[in-house]
Amino acid sequence: MDKKSVKVSGKKSILINYIYIHIPFCLQKCSYCSFYSEKYTLELKNKFVSYLIEEVSLFKKRFKIKPLTIYFGGGTPSLLDVSDIHKIISQFDLAQIQEITLELNPINITTEFVQKLPETPINRISMGAQSFIDSELNLLGRLHNSEQISRAFELLRNQGFENISLDLIYGLPNQKMQDVLFSLDRIIELNPEHVSLYCLSLEENIPLYSEKHLIPEDEVISDIYDLMRTRLISSGFEQYEISNFAKKGFESKHNLCYWSDKYYLGFGPSAAGYLKNFRYTNPADLEEYFETIKTSQIFGNLVSLSNEDHEKEFIFLSLRKTKGMNLKEFRIKFQKEFLKKYLKTIDKYLEDNFLEIEGEFIKLTPEAYFISNEIFLEFM
Structure with missing residues (x-):
């Protein structure tokens, strides 16, 4: 694999239908998270949005971008104002759009925010519930509690959102089968359209790594996964990927692009993209990211694929x-x-x-x- 850096030049005819946008801000870093994020400030957020829009402009000069899907991930995209979300989405030609997903953190979902969301074309919500046991949420460094998950879900439902996904993490330190099933049953009761099950994976540079020795044995985690899978399927969900389950017709169109060899662009710090015979990753540092945009550079870390x-x-x-x-x-x-x-x-x-x-x-x-x-x- 060869690494290179290239500068924007000239229009190309490559058509891009899938867009990922990384919003790098968090109120607090979760103890299990290895994704890039920065502490939120209003000033830094506003600066980021302006540079992000400039980055989109640079790519539009080089590629034909007609999104079928747009995915706002993070970080915590719900730390953006609804006006910011609208401004970012408006940079794209939405003539063919099918799905625009916004990741939300239950702690940030207020009545005012949810009431304003329909002003945007967002039509899919992905909410990081992770657990319905407050002690587990505390272990994970999450700021919300189980009651706030249910409240946020009902707020979204009452505002007319009919495509909601919930995430659940399993394989936590000292976690028992009944703990996971308790959370899964709460999810099934809420009746979302989509559920993602993620097995906890710990890297050395994150706080929860010190609890690694308390993680259940693989055989136990495998049994947990099998039982969760069976329970979701018996509750009307169809499994379409190892970690993902959906009601019929509600598979994540965006995530399917990753598993189906489709080209996609990633915008924002640490975002990744894939085009023809190479992949690229943006700098995982806001100031470095700003500098690359200032100098009209894209693909700062480019890896050629043989x-x-x-x-x-x-x-x-x-x-x-x-x-x-x-x-x-x-x-x-x-x-x-x-x-x-x-x-x-x-x-x-x-x-x-x-x-x-x-x-x-x-x-x-x-x-x-x-x-x-x-x-x-x-x-x-």
Whole structure:
């Protein structure tokens, strides 16, 4: 992989349909979070919004951007004013837009904020509930409590939002099966359109890492995942990706682009993008990010993808989807037969009942979902 820096120059004909926008502000850093964020101040937020709009302008000079989806992630996007959100969205041609998602933190969801949201084209909400047990929320460094999750959800429902996703984290230190199921049952009672289940992953540079030795054994976490999966499916959700469940027709269109080899642009500090044969990541530092925009630079950290890199990424991202990888699409993209190239590995996992072939698709069986990363490594 080659790293390079390139400067904006001339128009290109690459069409981009998927947009991610990173809002880097938080009131407080969560104890489990490794994503880039800064302490919120009004002055810094206003400066960021102006630079973000300039960044969008730089990309529009180089690419044809006609979004099908826009996703506001963070950080805490709900620390923006509704007028900021509207201003950012208005930079894009929305003629083809299908989905605009805003991540919200329950602590920031006020009646005034929710009442103003319909002034924007936002049509999907993703809320980081994470748990309905207050002691777990405290452990995670979350500022909200379980009551505020339910209140925020009802506020959004009453304002007419009909596409709401809730996140739940499992595999916490000292967590028991009944703890996770308690939170999951509260989510099912609220009846959102979408649920994401994330297994806690701790990196060395975050506060909660000191509790790593208290995390349940993999076998216990696997049992927790299997039971949550079963309960969601029996409650009317369809699993469409290893960590994601939706009511019919409410799959995240934006997140599907990541698992389906679609090009996307990332705006804001630490945001990542993917175009043709390279990926890029913006600086994970606001001041450095401001400097790159000042000098009209994009792709500050660019990594070229070889055909082999692309092939490996296509395999493991496609296999995250429950419908699996399209063998015909693989053949067209890489001019080779997947079943022939990886015959030994495929035979091994077919025999173990971790892979199955259905028509033109090869996919993981549900028994393989929790150990999927181990299987993906066999194709790397």
